[in-house]
Amino acid sequence: MKRCIILMLDSFGIGASADADKFGDAGADTFGHIAAECAAGNGDNAERSGTLQLPNLAKLGLAHAAYESTGSFPAGFGDNIEVIGAYGHAAELSSGKDTPSGHWEMAGVPVLYDWGYFADKTHSFPKALTDEILRRAGLPGFLGNCHASGTVILDELGEQHMQTGLPIFYTSADSVFQIACHEDTFGLDKLYQLCEIAREVLEPYNIGRVIARPFIGSGKGQFERTGNRHDYAVEPPAKTVLDKLKAAGGNVISIGKIADIYANCGITAKVKATGLAALFDATLEQVNSAADNSIVFTNFVDFDSQFGHRRDVAGYAAALEYFDARLPELLAKLQPNDLVILTADHGCDPTWRGTDHTREHVPVIAYGAGLPAGSLGLRNTFADIGQTIAAYFELEPMQYGSSFLPR
Numbered sequence: 001m002k003r004c005i006i007l008m009l010d011s012f013g014i015g016a017s018a019d020a021d022k023f024g025d026a027g028a029d030t031f032g033h034i035a036a037e038c039a040a041g042n043g044d045n046a047e048r049s050g051t052l053q054l055p056n057l058a059k060l061g062l063a064h065a066a067y068e069s070t071g072s073f074p075a076g077f078g079d080n081i082e083v084i085g086a087y088g089h090a091a092e093l094s095s096g097k098d099t100p101s102g103h104w105e106m107a108g109v110p111v112l113y114d115w116g117y118f119a120d121k122t123h124s125f126p127k128a129l130t131d132e133i134l135r136r137a138g139l140p141g142f143l144g145n146c147h148a149s150g151t152v153i154l155d156e157l158g159e160q161h162m163q164t165g166l167p168i169f170y171t172s173a174d175s176v177f178q179i180a181c182h183e184d185t186f187g188l189d190k191l192y193q194l195c196e197i198a199r200e201v202l203e204p205y206n207i208g209r210v211i212a213r214p215f216i217g218s219g220k221g222q223f224e225r226t227g228n229r230h231d232y233a234v235e236p237p238a239k240t241v242l243d244k245l246k247a248a249g250g251n252v253i254s255i256g257k258i259a260d261i262y263a264n265c266g267i268t269a270k271v272k273a274t275g276l277a278a279l280f281d282a283t284l285e286q287v288n289s290a291a292d293n294s295i296v297f298t299n300f301v302d303f304d305s306q307f308g309h310r311r312d313v314a315g316y317a318a319a320l321e322y323f324d325a326r327l328p329e330l331l332a333k334l335q336p337n338d339l340v341i342l343t344a345d346h347g348c349d350p351t352w353r354g355t356d357h358t359r360e361h362v363p364v365i366a367y368g369a370g371l372p373a374g375s376l377g378l379r380n381t382f383a384d385i386g387q388t389i390a391a392y393f394e395l396e397p398m399q400y401g402s403s404f405l406p407r
């Protein structure tokens, strides 16, 4: 029986990579800075306090991977534990530090071209673009037209949106066109239709994702984004290891955002879940039932969207501790030959300036399938994971990456 369980901790970087300076991210370290802030007493909230405690992740090799990435153990972690997993840190080959690039590269397909970006912080979108979207949607105008944090812009423009019915268009340092609309006053279906129009009109602009950002609430300070977020990604530029397993008759079970991020390519089943707890529950359920030749692939988006982009150190720490506490439940469900991979798609250091992603190494933790415990060292591309998965399922090798599975 062969099953691979991929746990993608969205944004959980473990230290700046050699090329981080090109992104303004030299010194960023999502894991290290969260641990340092917690140890300094700056990571307390209603749910947690004090030093960051991740005993189960550390046992798999997470802290050792961070040590090899940065040259020091994160505060509160050390060499005083027996590591049972194979652990490494991987640099990104793709030119961007965005979610699709990180996910596709992990699955064997780095993005070596540049995405289109809306670089201007204000008046971000070309008039011809927004005119065409509005014309096709039959709307008289729009709000926003800037770089923004998706929660801050709701406080700024949410009420005006409810009064006027005009959608909020915004972007960020990522290759994204985001549309925020109220679920009740604008309507969810109308928002999805608008996003589909935008996806079409954006074709020549080479933008990675259009994202529907529905929200609810009555006014400033009350608005909340809902789990009905939907990402409209372009398709990966080549076949990923997911496509290859699907073509070979295997199962690829998406939990959470995975199917959206791969534009449904290589996916055979989709499970929706919102929030860290529900995503973890859904993962356990699928690990219970997944057949031979399956990938169970979960994106834990909250680390990124709720805490990394929100620059919420305590929230990020609490979420990590929650994930860590539940990890033994997953390990207890594994079949003898199952392979667990724990990784991330980029960093999003909550102590860093701004609200964008950070260019970092990601953890490469592999456990099971007869892999010996110990260091996998620096991996030059996230695609080493995809190549490993291809080797595990005895699929034809991917173009990029080297497998770390013992032969």
Ligand SMILES: O=P(O)(O)O[C@H]1O[C@H](CO)[C@@H](O)[C@H]1O
Pocket (backbone or CB within 6 Å): 099, 148, 149, 150, 151, 171, 172, 173, 174, 176, 178, 211, 305, 309, 355, 356
């Ligand atoms: O601030 P919010 O809307 O969460 O946006 C974040 O989420 C988007 C997709 O990752 C990026 O554009 C990033 O800036």
Ligand SMILES: [Mn+2]
Pocket (backbone or CB within 6 Å): 010, 011, 098, 099, 304, 345, 346
């Ligand atoms: Mn991401």
Ligand SMILES: [Mn+2]
Pocket (backbone or CB within 6 Å): 011, 099, 304, 305, 309, 348, 357
């Ligand atoms: Mn993000």
